[in-house]
Every structure is written in structure tokens, then in C-alpha cells.
Amino acid sequence: MAAVFSLQIVTPDRLIYDGEAERLIVRTLTGDVCILAHHIDYAAALVPGEASVVTADGERVAACSGGLLSVSDNQVRLMATTFEWQDEIDLARAQRAQEAAEAQLKTMSADDQNYALVEAKLKRALARIRTKT
Amino acid sequence: MAGSSMKSIKLRIKSVESTMQITRAMQLVATSKLRRSKERMEMSKPYASISREAIQAAILACGDKSVPYVEARPVKKRCYIVIAGERGLAGGYNNNIFKALAADAGDTPYVVLPIGRKAIDKYQHLGIETLDQSHTHVEGISVGMCYKLVKRLTEGYLDGAFDEVVLVYTTFVSMMSQEVRVERLLPVEPESEPAAGHRIVQTLYDPNPEETLMAVMPDYLAGRLYSAACDAFASEVAARRNAMDSATKNAGEMIDGLRLKYNRARQGAITQEITEIVAGSEA
Numbered sequence: 001m002a003a004v005f006s007l008q009i010v011t012p013d014r015l016i017y018d019g020e021a022e023r024l025i026v027r028t029l030t031g032d033v034c035i036l037a038h039h040i041d042y043a044a045a046l047v048p049g050e051a052s053v054v055t056a057d058g059e060r061v062a063a064c065s066g067g068l069l070s071v072s073d074n075q076v077r078l079m080a081t082t083f084e085w086q087d088e089i090d091l092a093r094a095q096r097a098q099e100a101a102e103a104q105l106k107t108m109s110a111d112d113q114n115y116a117l118v119e120a121k122l123k124r125a126l127a128r129i130r131t132k133t
Numbered sequence: 134m135a136g137s138s139m140k141s142i143k144l145r146i147k148s149v150e151s152t153m154q155i156t157r158a159m160q161l162v163a164t165s166k167l168r169r170s171k172e173r174m175e176m177s178k179p180y181a182s183i184s185r186e187a188i189q190a191a192i193l194a195c196g197d198k199s200v201p202y203v204e205a206r207p208v209k210k211r212c213y214i215v216i217a218g219e220r221g222l223a224g225g226y227n228n229n230i231f232k233a234l235a236a237d238a239g240d241t242p243y244v245v246l247p248i249g250r251k252a253i254d255k256y257q258h259l260g261i262e263t264l265d266q267s268h269t270h271v272e273g274i275s276v277g278m279c280y281k282l283v284k285r286l287t288e289g290y291l292d293g294a295f296d297e298v299v300l301v302y303t304t305f306v307s308m309m310s311q312e313v314r315v316e317r318l319l320p321v322e323p324e325s326e327p328a329a330g331h332r333i334v335q336t337l338y339d340p341n342p343e344e345t346l347m348a349v350m351p352d353y354l355a356g357r358l359y360s361a362a363c364d365a366f367a368s369e370v371a372a373r374r375n376a377m378d379s380a381t382k383n384a385g386e387m388i389d390g391l392r393l394k395y396n397r398a399r400q401g402a403i404t405q406e407i408t409e410i411v412a413g414s415e416a
Contacts, residue, residue: 008179013173013276013359015176030340033339040335040337043190043345044338044339067352068348068349068352071336079180079356081352117284
């Protein structure tokens with residue numbers, strides 16, 4: 001068995017996972033990172049993307065957006081804005097969100113106050129769709 | 134004469150009874166809501182506490198570098214986030230919140246971001262600038278709404294519209310007691326320096342502590358806000374349950390007292406009639 005670390009995944013409304021894991025991959029501001037056991041202490045902000053958790057029971061994929069990844073003393077904490085396991089994702093809803101966001105972006109100028117907000121929505125929708133399919 | 138007082142007592146009993154029905158119904162509603170709201174409160178706690186630790190660690194890592202969210206500046210204007218109830222009839226729940234705010238504000242001018250209808254009404258009535266009037270329901274508040282609110286707060290804070298953000302809400306201590314809390318959200322106060330002998334941990338921040346802190350701050354604030362809203366709602370429901378419980382008890386006691394009075398009046402009337410009849414037959 002591979003070496004394990006303790007992993008906690010939380011979103012503002014619930015604790016999603018609390019247990020041991022062998023590997024965690026998430027997307028940060030500077031790109032995808034992979035955490036294995038005994039990683040040095042590390043912290044990074046997250047951006048919307050796919051996340052993968054490998055536990056003794058195998059690999060689980062999830063759509064994750066925003067938040068913070070923090071590793072300290074073999075204790076990994078993933079604070080996500082949203083975190084949905086692959087089987088929890090509502091594909092139809094994500095596709096609707098994608099279309100709505102794309103339509104909105106077309107009518108906006110890049111310096112619109114809400115541009116970043118809509119763009120973030122689009123990114124979240126795309127991350128969900130990519131994870132699901 | 135006796136007849137008219139009997140009638141008025143009867144009317145009062147009726148009116149107290151119907152009030153009691155209402156208070157009892159409200160008590161039952163509050164009791165059934167309580168369990169769910171307590172669960173929601175418990176579930177929102179891990180995120181709030183974990184993100185608080187992470188933010189503190191990141192602040193320490195920033196060292197002397199200035200990050201606008203941490204740097205304190207002279208307070209010309211404050212922004213209060215007030216989480217109150219949607220309705221009254223919850224004992225001193227709403228009033229305690231407003232009192233705590235007034236005590237904390239002192240002479241510093243402030244704007245308010247009210248959540249809950251009672252808070253919105255109160256500060257509009259006082260003529261204080263409110264940032265938002267759309268969140269009347271604390272119960273239905275979602276994480277998404279908290280993010281939208283936080284966006285307005287961080288924008289206002291970074292633009293210098295206000296220099297401090299303070300959260301006023303009620304925390305659920307136990308069924309019988311709920312406490313008003315006044316907590317400063319921005320600027321974030323670094324908690325105590327690491328204790329002597331504490332291992333200074335070298336953490337790798339990607340790309341660097343300042344940017345990480347700036348990126349994560351809205352998440353942290355939204356988590357705090359959401360958790361506070363859940364906490365406040367559980368407190369409101371508990372406060373209402375307690376208030377309605379004692380109101381129902383009082384109404385019951387009142388009815389008992391009135392019944393006693395009514396029976397006495399009835400007895401008095403009967404005695405008087407008998408006396409009159411006896412006196413009549415003797416004459």
C-alpha cells in the first residue's frame with residue numbers, strides 16, 4: 001500500500017471528505033499540482049477545474065472550484081467553494097449555465113464590472129462538464 | 134350586574150385562548166425548524182474554522198509585506214453586516230442585536246449591510262445608508278448569495294468606501310442561551326505571534342503568500358458569513374421557541390386565573406338569586 005496522508009475536503013456548507021488518501025490532484029493559480037504523502041508544507045489558491053483523489057478504494061474525480069489548498073505536516077486541507085463528485089454533477093444544469101454565460105459574455109465588453117463574474121461562472125460550468133464527460 | 138361581569142370574563146378567556154393557540158402553533162413551528170437549522174449550523178462550522186487557520190498561517194507567512202486586507206488604517210467609516218430576524222416575536226432577539234451595534238459603533242459614522250427583514254426595516258427607519266435591501270430571509274440564504282455580498286464588501290473595502298467591516302450576529306450557545314457577537318472581519322487581525330519554542334514552519338506558497346491571500350480572502354469571508362447566517366438562524370429559531378414557550382405558559386396561567394374569577398362570579402350570582410327568591414317567598 002502506498003503511503004497515505006490525511007485529507008479533509010470542506011465547502012462552506014458541509015464537510016465532504018475526512019480521511020486518508022494516497023494522492024490528490026487539483027488545479028491552482030499556476031497549474032495542476034499533485035500532492036503525495038510527505039509533501040512539504042505548501043499552500044496555493046485554487047481555480048475551477050478537475051480534481052482527483054486516490055484513496056485505498058481507488059480514484060474518484062470531482063469538479064472543484066475556487067478556494068485554498070493547504071498542506072501542513074502531512075495534513076492536507078482542501079477548502080473549496082464548490083466540490084462535487086463526478087456522480088453528483090448535474091450535466092444538464094452545467095450545460096445550461098455554460099450557454100447562458102457564453103451568451104452573456106458576447107454582449108459584454110471586457111472592462112465590464114461583471115465580466116470576471118460571468119467568466120468565472122463559465123469556467124465553473126466548463127469544469128463540471130469536463131469532469132462529467 | 135353579576136351577569137355583565139361574567140360575560141366580560143368569558144370574552145377575555147376566549148381572547149386569551151386564541152392568542153395561546155397562535156403562540157403554541159409558533160412554538161411548534163420553531164421546534165420543528167430548530168433541528169434542521171442546527172444541523173445546517175454544524176455543517177457550516179468546519180469550513181469556517183479551517184479557513185480561519187489557513188488565513189492566519191498565510192498572514193504570518195506574508196511577514197512585513199503589506200496586503201490591503203490585513204493592513205489597518207484609520208477608521209473614518211465602518212461597515213456593519215447585521216444579521217437579524219425576518220420576524221419579531223422572538224423575545225429580545227432582534228433588539229439585542231441592534232443594541233450591541235449601537236454600543237459598538239460609538240460616534241464613528243457607519244453604513245449597514247442588513248440581512249433579515251427586521252434589520253432592513255430598522256436601519257431604513259433610522260435613515261442609515263444600507264448597501265442592500267434584498268436579503269429579507271436569513272433562512273434561505275445560500276453560499277452563492279454570501280459570495281455576492283462579500284464581493285460588494287471587498288470592493289467597498291478596497292476602494293476605501295469604508296475602513297472596517299464588522300459582523301454583528303447572534304451565536305447559538307445552547308437551547309436556552311444565545312449571545313450577540315460583534316466580530317471584525319476586515320482588516321483581518323493577525324492572531325498572536327507564534328508562541329516561543331513553536332516550530333517556525335516554512336511553507337511553500339504558490340506563487341507567493343500575498344497573491345494566495347488575496348485570492349482566498351473572498352472565500353474565507355463568504356464562509357464566515359455563511360456560517361454566521363446559519364448560526365444566527367438557529368439562534369433566532371431557538372429564541373422564538375423559548376419566547377413562545379413562555380408566552381404559551383403565561384396564557385395558560387392567565388386562563389386558569391380567569392376561570393377561577395368566572396366561577397366565583399357565577400357562584401355569586403346564584404347565591405344572590407337564591408337569596409332574592411327566599412326573601413320573596415317569606416314576604
